[in-house]
Amino acid sequence: MLGNEAAARGLYEAGCAVASSYPGTPSTEITESLAEYGEIYTEWAPNEKVALETAFGASFAGRRAFCGMKHVGLNVAADPLFTISYTGVNAGLVIAVADDPGMHSSQNEQDSRHYAIAAKLPMLEPADSAECLEFAKYAFELSERFDTPVLLRVCTRIAHSQSVVETSARAEPPAAEYVKRAEKYVMMPGNARRRHPVVERRTEELRLLAEDTFLNRAEPGDRHLGVIASGTAYQYAREALGDGASILKLGLVNPLPEKLILDFAASVDRLVVIEELDPVIEDHCKRLGLRVEGKNIFPAIDEFSQNLVASALGLPAPSGRTLGEDVPARPPVMCAGCPHRGLFYALSNNKVTVIGDIGCYTLGASPPLQAMDSTICMGASVSGLHGWSRALGRAGSGRAVAVIGDSTFIHSGVTGLINIAYNGSDSTVIILDNSITGMTGHQQNPTTGYNIKGEPAGKIDLEALCRSVGITRVRVVDPYDLAQCEQALREELDAAGPSVIISRRPCALLKYVAPKPPLAVAPGKCKKCKACMKIGCPAISMRDAGASVDPTLCVGCGVCAQLCKFDSFDTALPQH
Amino acid sequence: MIVGVGGQGTLLASRVLGRLLLAEGFDVKVSEVHGMSQRGGSVVTYVRYGRSVASPVIDAGQADYIVSFELLEAARWLGHLAPDGHIITNTRQIDPMPVITGAAEYPSDLAAKLAAAGARVDAFDALAPAERAGSSKSVNIVLMGRLSRYFEFAETAWERALSECVPTRFIDMNKEAFRLGRDGSPV
Known part of the structure; x- marks a missing residue:
């Protein structure tokens, strides 16, 4: 199974009853796999904040619940995250977060372990599919035992690697009874002040657990070198070093053990922490007063590999042949027949400043179209354009647009549009409606009319939504019609007041979109x-x-x- | 390693191979790439098997076989080939965007250059047999058929793995594609 499929299997076996997520590479398949288990209510929510609050609501009601997202999704869900740490849970609550070292499909390389530390939550990190299953399952137990949401961290190479797993039957834990406890769940200052010490005590109890849990294990080998690692880095260390080192493998990456690490350090001559991204474990070791190596020999950027680990430790690593000439790069491109292409040509041809967003259409930034000037995060196009328009006035708003996909618009673009309407800038927002969440592999969303299982569901009328927030100029164009796109663009840029252009045509890769004969x-x-x-x-x-x-x-x-x-x-x- | 261009069906090929190796009793790890790079970009899948596999990725100088769906991609990953490694590649060329825009040129005579660099190269047109089997999309299975010549696993074991990975209505077509890849003109 893929790591993500295995995590879903673990959640299933633990009796998870409700799952709410927003898709994001490399996390998406966890929730897609959950949807295939009939016993679990599974949904795509409009964004990660809504998803986490939904999952919390289910836990609060007494059923085991799950929410999954990519690393940047946790930024969106951070608001509830920090406070449900205080309230704790009723039934178990597991939150999966998928990091993307190397940025295979992401806009930054943030290390989610910082969230576990900041929100004071336990975080588990599996190192293969079998552990994805085992840890996801155990996370519910931990959640209920310590009255806390539990974070499950996976990286791209764990989430999207297949390895062997053993499955077992689903347990059906009885629903936890709902008892009104305002002092635990109503986080007004008086109650929250009494909950904070509970959180600190819980962290201390979890630290004791970290000393002797099965999640952390010392694997004795050569005593000259001792390595502390978790997740992917553990596998690279195993591959590169074999039994030429002793390894302390950590599966609970927050809170970190103290005595276990001190004892391990005392048993080896040289102590090295191998971890992708930030020096979280290394800094912990330094606070324990240990002499430890880490980021002095390993990079804090990109993903690792067995050769990288070997080289950093001064061991021989194989090198490959070279062709002796440059091989042209093959960057990802918009697909043939992509409906975004025509619209981006119109933008490029009119030399418009394009404030972009997150999705397949970010590829409009690449040559030859090069029709994108900024891309930050989900929804930032619409709000960013408003700032641009306010800073430069008509001279600026007449030559700039925001472009945002249908799913991203619902995720967090609509709030920016409300700001444009409310604070009245002359902004022109283009919604690229391809009737699907494309980049993450075709997930349904509130504009498509179908739910995660492909069943008919509520369908948002984008034109009506835009009008209802106060945009009077709303028009729809077909991006396959270049003249129509150019005309709409020129007219809306020239017009005073806010406007929305909906560029509408389904993704060419959708099964129901029949290709026309090739030209x-x-x-x-x-x-x-x-x-x-x-x-x-x-x-x-x-x-x-x-x-x-x-x-x-x-x-x-x-x-x-x-x-x-x-x-x-x-x-x-x-x-x- | 299974390498190609996003959309060519490298994932299915790696899943067939993974399924076969698992059935043959090996520990297997298959590392895939999803998301943005799938959109017509260079894609790579790593398949590692043995008694016990730790790392899910293959590094420079380590690949025993590189199965390439496109000639330029075979060249791109040459550095990952082990000293005695084989490159099994489709000779079909797909221009990457820098070539389409004129910013770069598609290198000439790549199969010969790969062999000159010391790789053991098996280059053939996988598209024609795929079309003969019934779909240009079955290039991935033609290539698996070609790869199967280098292993001693029974043809029935490959076919079983194939049947477990493709929808029922495409099984016959894919079996034919596999056979054409396996039995086509000798290496």
Whole structure:
């Protein structure tokens, strides 16, 4: 099983009853897998804050509950996180957070362990799929025993690696009884002041647990080198060092043990902490007064590997052959037929400043379109544009737009739009409605009309939503129609007052979107003006004889044909 | 290592291989990449097996086999090949965006250059047999068929793994793609 599937299996076996999450690579498959178990109510929430509050509500009501997200999602959910640490839980509450060292699919490389420390919550970190299952299951037990939400941290290489697991049957723990306890759950200052000492005592109790839990284990080997590691770093250390080192493997990464580490340190000649991202364990060791190596020989950026571990410790690491010439990069691109392409061409062609957001459409920043000026976090396009417009007035708002996808708009763009409407800037927001959450692999959202199981569900009317918050200029365009996109863009940029353009066409990868016949270039017609190359379609390349369309990639969207002054593109030609 | 271009079906190939190795009694780890890099970018899946596997990734100089769905991707990962490693690659070329925009050129004669660099190269057109089997999308299974020649596992074991990984209605087509990859012209 994938680590994520295994974590879901563990949650299932523990009797999890309610799961609410927002998708985010590399966390998404945990919740997708949960949805396949009929016994668990599973949903996609509009954002991580809503998801965590929902999961807390279920725990509060007495049923075991789960919420999953990627590392940056925890920023959004941090508000409830810090306070449910004070209230504790009724039935168990497990929160999975997936970090992305190396930023395979993320905008930053933050280390979620800092949240566990700051919110004073226990955090478990599995190192393979079997542990994902075991730890997820045990997390519920820990949650109920210590009256605390429990964080489960996975990294990309654990979440998206398959390894062997053993499954067992689901337990059905009885629902916890709901008893009104305002002093525990109503966090007004008087009550919260009495809960804070409870949290501090709990941390001390968890620290005692950390000294002798099965989650932490010393694996004796050569005593000349002692390594402390968790998660992925543990596996790289095992691979690189074999039994050439003693390893203290930590599965409970907050709170960290003291005596266990001191004893381990005393048993080895040289102590090294191997951890990806920040020196959390290393700093803990230093506070214990230990002489320890860590970030002096290991980087605080990117993911590790067995060769990196070997090299940092001065051991030989294999090196590979070289080709002796540069291999061109292959960055990710918008797919052939992507509905975002036409809209981004219009933005690029009009040299508009584009305040961007998080999703597939962030690829609009890449050459040749290069139609994006900033990307920060979910929703930041809409609120950022308002700031831009207020700073520069009409001169600025007339040449800038925000672009945001349908799911991201619901996640946290709508609050920015309310600010635009309320505080009345001349901003033009473009919602790229491709009728799905695309980048994370096609999850349903409140605008699609379907729930996580594909069943009909509530469907938000984006036009009505925008109008209801006070935007009077709302229009819909088809991004496959370049002239329509350009006209809408020019008119809305020129218009006074806020406006919304909804660029609407379903993702070309959706199963129900039937591709049209591929286009072909009529022999001899192409004059090699390269106008069609400006849209960066992976199906089009320029050969000696002129533009050429790859019929296995082309879905017949026709955007290229609208750019050709020589009518070179045709669907009427016989196909290969 | 299974390498290619996002959307070519590298994940399915790695799952078939993982399933086979598990059934053959090995400890197996398969490391995949999801998310942004899948969108037409360079993708890589690591498959490691043995008595006990720790790291889920393959590092420089460690891959016994690199199965590449596209020629340039075989070249990109050459550095990961072990000293006696094999590269099994589709000869089909897909231009990456820097080539499409004219910022870079697609290197010529890559299969020969890989061999000159010391790799044991098995380069062939995997698209034609895939189309003959019924779908250009079955390139991944044609390549698994080709890879199977290098292992002593029974053909039935491969077919069982394949059947467990693809939807029922595509099993026959994929079995044919596998057979064409395995039995095609000799290395």
